[in-house]
Amino acid sequence: MAIRDRLSGNEAIAIAMKQINPDVLAAFPITPSTEIPQYVSQYVADGEVDTELILVESEHSAMSACIGSQAAGARTMTATSSCGLALMWETLYIASSIRLPITLALVNRALTGPININADHADSMGARDAGWIQIYSENNQEAYDNFIQAVRIGEDKEVQLPTMVCQDGFITSHAVENIELIEDEEVKAFVGEYIPVASLLNAKEPIAIGPYDSPHYYIEHKRQQAEGMNKAKEVILKVAEEFEKVTGRKYGLFEAYQLEDAEAAIVIINSTAGTAKAAIDKMRKEGKKVGLLKIRVFRPFPHEEICDALSHLKAIAVMDRSEGFSSIGGPLFAEVRSALYEAENRPMLINYIYGLGGRDVTTTHIEEVYNQLFSMINKNQTGQVYRYLGVRE
Missing domain, CATH: 3.40.50.920 (Rossmann fold)
Structure with a gap:
């Protein structure tokens, strides 16, 4: 049964995170995405989620923490904007190359030069070739729906890639709109339990994370990564079809x-x-x-x-x-x-x-x-x- 509410785009994303209840949220504040981890921190303080909240000194550290926790087998999320995404640049490539299905809420904002805190797509477009799935949202409802679907898409065994869900800074992130939320239990059932393909904490199957990749293997690993992106299209449509059965809301490419x-x-x-x-x-x-x-x-x-x-x-x-x-x-x-x-x-x-x-x-x-x-x-x-x-x- 749908829950009718009036929420900003940032609130909608934070509620999606609460309903999914990830193992880890690592974040550093930056306008206009700051509210997302702020809301989640309140859920953590009130005991509404089991999420481990990791507060760090920069966005580079936030993504580094996400990489560590996801590699250890924990479902991990973060949020950022603009220069925050730019500071993550190095680690964006690391996350995708290691095939870690981190979910990132990106509130689109102009990159500095001159300083501007308002909406444009320079941040996500600058990262378009970093190996992340990118999904865009017209309004608050789509931001909420896309974020829930993104978790399933990235974690699919045929994909295993990080996903960023984008919405326009202030225009949707702070504007309040009517929205239909899904019941908590339905979200949990739809997303399911995260079962990592491999993890650092699995002593029976030891793995190396981030080793040196010589010319003998590097291009094959990039080819595998590209195949995960190729397969994502089919998975996106499959997840959207299942989402429509739950909500009645239809999504495509x-x-x-x-x-x-x-x-x-x-x-x-x-x-x-x-x-x-x-x-x-x-x-x-x-x-x-x-x-x-x-x-x-x-x-x-x-x-x-x-x-x-x-x-x-x-x-x-x-x-x-x-x-x-x-x-x-x-x-x-x-x-x-x-x-x-x-x-x-x-x-x-x-x-x-x-x-x-x-x-x-x-x-x-x-x-x-x-x-x-x-x-x-x-x-x-x-x-x-x-x-x-x-x-x-």
């Missing part, structure tokens, strides 16, 4: 909104998808065939499925809330463009960098993007590919 008969579409990640949906509803009433593809799973990137979903369109704008400094577009644009390379009739494709450092994005901005796409269709010309949205030039 992405969400297609009004896309089937659309001529122009936007590809986007996280909270701005809600703004885009409102703009689409308005423009649909005006007779304009517009649609949306909202990425849920960025790693592994579902190239084939995205190509199938987008190849019938005439024009597409890929929206990046992260500047990749490649001079040809952002990271999401590069992935989508690559996915569409195999399409027989490739749509015209442009990229918009938007919302950096928390810059507001309105339905008017989204309508402007769609109008630009229709202009391209009418002229049969792409024009400038790499664009900025809502910036003072």
Whole structure:
């Protein structure tokens, strides 16, 4: 039976952690994710969970502690944002290469330079090739649901990889929305007991963690790691199917909104998808065939499925809330463009960098993007590919 409540995104993640009751939470505070370990620390103090709370001196130490505890066979979690994730950089690669299914709540925030504490995706996009599964959340409900599913996905024996669940800083992390929670016992049953494939504390099967990997073996280990990521796609869909049976809420690799008969579409990640949906509803009433593809799973990137979903369109704008400094577009644009390379009739494709450092994005901005796409269709010309949205030039 669903429990109706009103929660911020950070509260929703903390409640998911409480319901899962992990063995270890290691964390260091950083805005805007600080509330997550703060809430969990209160659960620990009140005896509501059995979790061992490890408070450390930095985010690098937080992930190091996570690696140690997960390697010892303990289900382990953490939360961070922005420069906190950047300080974890070295250990992100260690966690994924050792195949440790740590679950991380990432509250997306701009990376420093200049200092900014608001939402963009520079942190997670910077870590996109670190070997972590990445799942993105439009709203608080999705953040809660995705976090619960992430535990099952990463721990699957065919995957055995760490997973980060992303949501936009302040926009969802601190905004309060209506949400449906799952009963505690149902969450515990869905996630199940963690049984590690191998652990440092298993004296019958001794293992080495973090040894030197010579050229004779390194590439084979990377190949195994890549195969775990390849298999994650199937596991993500399987877990989503089981989750739908429990909650009635359906998830996939992405969400297609009004896309089937659309001529122009936007590809986007996280909270701005809600703004885009409102703009689409308005423009649909005006007779304009517009649609949306909202990425849920960025790693592994579902190239084939995205190509199938987008190849019938005439024009597409890929929206990046992260500047990749490649001079040809952002990271999401590069992935989508690559996915569409195999399409027989490739749509015209442009990229918009938007919302950096928390810059507001309105339905008017989204309508402007769609109008630009229709202009391209009418002229049969792409024009400038790499664009900025809502910036003072």
